[in-house]
Amino acid sequence: MFLRYELELNGLEFKRIKLSQESTKKLQLFKSRTGLTPNIACRLALGISIAENNMPSLELFTEESGQEINRYTLFGEHELVLTSLFLQWCHEKNIKTKERDEYFLARINRGVELLVNRVRGLENLAQLIKVG
Numbered sequence: 001m002f003l004r005y006e007l008e009l010n011g012l013e014f015k016r017i018k019l020s021q022e023s024t025k026k027l028q029l030f031k032s033r034t035g036l037t038p039n040i041a042c043r044l045a046l047g048i049s050i051a052e053n054n055m056p057s058l059e060l061f062t063e064e065s066g067q068e069i070n071r072y073t074l075f076g077e078h079e080l081v082l083t084s085l086f087l088q089w090c091h092e093k094n095i096k097t098k099e100r101d102e103y104f105l106a107r108i109n110r111g112v113e114l115l116v117n118r119v120r121g122l123e124n125l126a127q128l129i130k131v132g
Contacts, residue, residue, distance in 0.1 A: 012083060014101050016070040023112040024066030030115065034122045039073045045111025046082060048128065050089050052114070061106035 019027070019042075027038040034041075049056065075082050086104060089095075095103055119125055 012086070012100055012104060014071060014104070016068050017074065017105055017108065018064040018068045019066040019105075019112070020061070020063040020109045021066040022063075023109045026112050026116040027067065030112075030119070033120060034125065036122075038067060039069055039076070041112065041115060042069065042074055042108050043076075043078065043082060044128065045108055045115045046086065047111070048114045048118070049107040049111030050085055052110075055093065056103065056106035056110040058102055058106050061109040062102050063109075064105070 024038075027041055030041050031037060036044075071079075086107065087100075089107075090100055090103065115128075118128065
């Protein structure tokens with residue numbers, strides 16, 4: 001199974017992503033509240049968005065006029081974990097390989113919106129973790 005996901009990582013073709021203008025503004029607000037950089041916030045946003053059990057709207061969340069983040073900066077040393085989570089979601093939802101980049105961007109943009117609405121500062125960042 002690990003080998004299959006390693007090979008499927010090629011299904012995410014992007015070298016960098018370009019966020020929506022709205023997400024860029026929200027990431028700046030989030031950084032002022034928490035001190036966390038946009039790449040760290042995007043990692044959290046991806047997890048939050050994947051945890052939501054519905055499909056993000058490609059029409060609402062794939063606009064690309066904001067900040068650009070390269071792939072390594074976005075994922076850091078967590079690339080395999082984060083992409084595996086996303087690819088598992090793609091597999092469960094029968095997302096076609098050619099649509100993965102669009103859904104990835106939609107997941108990040110929607111996740112940023114959810115993150116900024118749920119976390120007002122570092123002191124309540126732990127509320128993102130559901131125990132039990």
